[in-house]
Amino acid sequence: MLVSRRNFMGKLGASALSLLVSPASAAEDTKKDVLVCVFQRGAMDGLNAVVPYAEGRYYDLRPTLGIAAPGSGDGSAIDLDGQFGLHPAMAPLKAQYDVGNMAIVHAAGATQVDHSHFSAQRLMELGLNSQGEAPGGWLARYLNSQSIAGGIFQAISVANSTQKSLSGYPEALAMASAADFKLTSRYAAETSVLLSGLSAQQNTLGGQMASTLTALDTFGSLGVEDLPVDNGANYANNSFARAMKQAAQYIKADIGTEIICVDTGGWDHHNNLASRLNGKLTELSEGLAAFVQDMGARMANVTVITMTEFGRRAKENSSNGTDHGRGSCMFAVGNNVNGGKVYTDWPGLAENQLRKGDLEITTDYRTVLGELVNKRMRGGPLDEIFPGYTMPAELGLFKA
Amino acid sequence: MVTRRSFLKASGGLGALALLQGCELDDKDDASTSAADPQQNDPPQNNPPSNDPSPTTPAPTDPPVSTSKIYDLPAQDAELHFLKRTSFGVSQADYDAIKQSGIDAYLDQQLNPASITDPAESAIGSLFSLLALSGAELYSRRKESGFQNDVKRELQNAAIYRACYGKRQLYEVMVEFWSNHFSIDAASGILRLFKVVDDRDVIRPNALGKFRDLLHASAKSPAMLEYLDNDDNRKGGPNENYARELMELHTLGVDGGYSHEDVLEVARCFTGWRYVRDEISFTFSANRHDDDEKTVLGQIIPAGGGITDGEKVLDILLAHPSTAKFIATKLVRRFVSDLPPQTLIDKVAQTFTDTDGDIKAMLRAIFSSTEFASAHDSKFARPMEFTCAAVRAVAPDPDKYYPGRSIYNMLRLMEQLPFEWSPPDGYPDVMTYWLNSMGLTRRWQHAVLFAESRDNGSSHAYELVNTAIKADELVDELTAAVLHRPLTAEDRAQLIAMVVGAGDPQRSLTEDELKASSEKIVGLLLSSPYCQVR
Secondary structure (H helix, E strand, O other): OOOOHHHHHHHOOOOHHHHHOOHHHHOOOOOOOEEEEEEEOOOOOHHHHEEOOOOHHHHHHOOOOOOOOOOOOOOOOEEOOOOOEEOHHHHHHHHHHHOOOEEEEEEEEOOOOOOOHHHHHHHHHHOOOOOOOOOOOHHHHHHHHOOOOOOOOOEEEOOOOOOHHHOOOOOOEEOOOOOOOOOOOOOHHHHHHHHHHOOOOOOHHHHHHHHHHHHHHHHOOOOHHHOOOOOOOOOOOOHHHHHHHHHHHHHHOOOOOOEEEEEEOOOOOOOOHHHHHHHHHHHHHHHHHHHHHHHHHHHHHEEEEEEEOOOEOOOOOOOOOOOEOOOEEEEEEOOOEOOOEEEOOOOOOOOOOOEOOEOOOOEEHHHHHHHHHHHHOOOOOHHHHOOOOOOOOOOOOEOO | OOOHHHHHHHHOHHHHHHHHOOOOOOOOOHHHOOOOOHHHOOOOOOOOOOOOOOOOOOOOOOOOOOOOOOOOOOOOOHHHHHHHHOOOOOOHHHHHHHHHHOHHHHHHHHOOHHHOOOHHHHHHHHHOHHHHOOHHHHHHOOOOOOHHHHHHHHHHHHHHHHHHHOOOHHHHHHHHHHHHHOOOOOOOOOHHHHHHHHHHHHHHHHOOOEHHHHHHHHHOOHHHHHHOOHHHOEOOEOOOHHHHHHHHHHHOOOOOOOOHHHHHHHHHHOOOEEEEOOOOEEEEOHHHOOOOOEEEOOEEEOOOOOOHHHHHHHHHHHHOHHHHHHHHHHHHHHHOOOOOOHHHHHHHHHHHHHHOOEHHHHHHHHHOOHHHHOOOOOOEOOHHHHHHHHHHHHOOOOOOOOOOOHHHHHHHHHOOOOOOOOOOOOOOOOHHHHOOHHHHHHHHHHHHHHHHOEEEOEEHHHHOOOOOOOHHHHHHHHHHHHHOOOOOHHHHHHHHHHHHOOOOOOOOOOHHHHHHHHHHHHHHHHHOHHHOEO
16 A cells, blocks of 8 residues: 555545644733743753842852842843842843843752753753653643644754653654755655655554655745844844744744744853853853844743753852752743743751751742643643642743 | 553554653663663563553563564574674675574684774875874864864774774773763763774773773773863762763662762762873872771771772672673673663673673673573664664775765764763663664655665665576565564565566666666665664
């Protein structure tokens, strides 16, 4: 039996184009934002990103690395609320904080983390607090819980692989580059049709090949890579900025995208933290600020959330770095964020307030994500998306 | 209410896709990949989904089927299966050789790489002369314009060249394996130079030796000391980075039974382990070493041990049963299945224990197992394996094709250049990481361009055409050359139909038709599931 891809699509009872945008996204749905989920891999030092400058103990723990209190000259923190200050490299985002479109959740994280990058990242991407509670990622469970089928570009990873948060949702696309998401050789059209016949089995590989061919069919003619940067935004030349620029193009293309995952690596600063964190925070802040500017009015329907697997030891080490710790911070950016505020039940930095030298976690990261799902996504069964977690009262981080 | 699941089920195809891909396979976290872990239970790949795996339904508790094929392809012979797992791809020469000698003799030879005359090694010497420089020479030239990048590029291209054209394929597979087990990101900075010394003095001499020698050499490797910050680890100011990854990634595994306190104590044991920068060599600084008593995994390391503290730690870790299990799991995952069968893990771990971590003995245990023999088509080709296998099948003559440009660039785009994985856990070894729409698109783009690319006038694909005149002969000849196994009747019929169109299938093809058709056929074969599995 020859099953061509056309037949395959025909069996779905829908053309590729009608799959492009789901019915619900065509309807007015003010509660549905595009989620841009940024994972900072390597464990960002939250204590130097958002500095608890009012607590003198901070400077005892970090005599070399501490960021000076606001108003102390070059390199000092940028005051947020009289207690916390932004790392100076995060200045590009201060305007978002000031207009109320950026919020910070401090001393946040997964409470059962064990200092292993790999298990902690996995845990957070699966939406769990301990290993083995559920298969698949939290975003996959969210998507699978929805009553209406999404379009083929509903979930995109701006990478060469899909994040674990999307594992279990095989329709998620990895699209590191819009320009490269096409076949251009002279036999491409012919081979792509035949290839569907050579990959017709309904297993993992056959399925991924079929959905990729379908996506390529639709995407190739859209010219997404040619969509211009708007509002005079200026993306830097680094991988995070390129990914955010790419994310903006997917959103502007109006192809039914609801979830975009972006990674930024290189946050594991066991040594030379001052210069290395400065560089990473500059990338992050400039990239997010450029994205917000590029999006312009579209930020009314876009929410950015950041996460990192854990924070770093409160006390600096002897290499001018910090070792693996616990609590870190999350950033939320968008017009629907109740911003201009640092949300925290601050645990303190005194010896008896630290957990084995680490900043304690007082806000479970799932509290933030759960509110996000409820208020800025379509909602869903939080006890399934975050199995075993009983959601506490919402922080009020997002507009209803 | 119409749930998404029922919508997909009603729609047929996509529903099955969604369900069959429902479970995640972890790509990095070795502790969670044992067969007993319910998260690792993927449904057998070719069976229809049995029920609706709603997100809260616990996965089945039966052990996963280790032999689950990624794709149901026609049978291949045991020699081909063996070659695909122990090489970077099957060349006609290797296939002919193993068919003649048999698997046992072939394996004996591959496990003694020095006995194999390899023209690729002499080519390496002239193509990549910077790799012969001593540590001191490398360091002294570090400020020459472009030098560090040139060195890095030579190191990467040497690995690619050996994978494509080396005769000691299993040895190179193990070099790649250990380079990722003791992963060092040499993409930038001084590690571009240091990694040359690590490759030459740590990984390559020990890749088929004893794990103990590898571990001890790696602990003293300037590249590792720099990459995981142990050079900064000193008395009174420990840096935990190496201590933690040594246990989590190099020996015990994340659930291997160590505590946070063990990390702190191991870090103390390795204080003072440093390198001499301008020689790129190991040194021990006694004045930076914390010489007080420590306790590691319940064992007391007495005060005053100096450099032997760290060496004792390595031997404590080597003797720990978690290390045998961890190394065995990774080897079985590499050579058998993404879902490594517990029976074989246990057997290989026992071999590790019995032979003091003899790598050849562990490989023999794997290759002689029934689990290995039945695991056809169950591993996904990663970018390095995919691109190099295409070279080995389609462009077998190194005098006509140099892989250091197009293969290098493809691996850069697919993000599997040798020695550039950023975190310390090495490139993932499972399909769930590598199989996705971007990766497939890049593969297909590469496959079609590679088939039609020309080095000396004739395309790679047309070079493979020997005696074929008719469409079926052409398809069969190219299938044998590229796959060494038959196509399904349906796949074969599709390719023949592509060649002749509506014309007479028995007519003789013109030379132009043979050229164009050969390129399309080879591009398709390389793009198809046949070349995504290994």
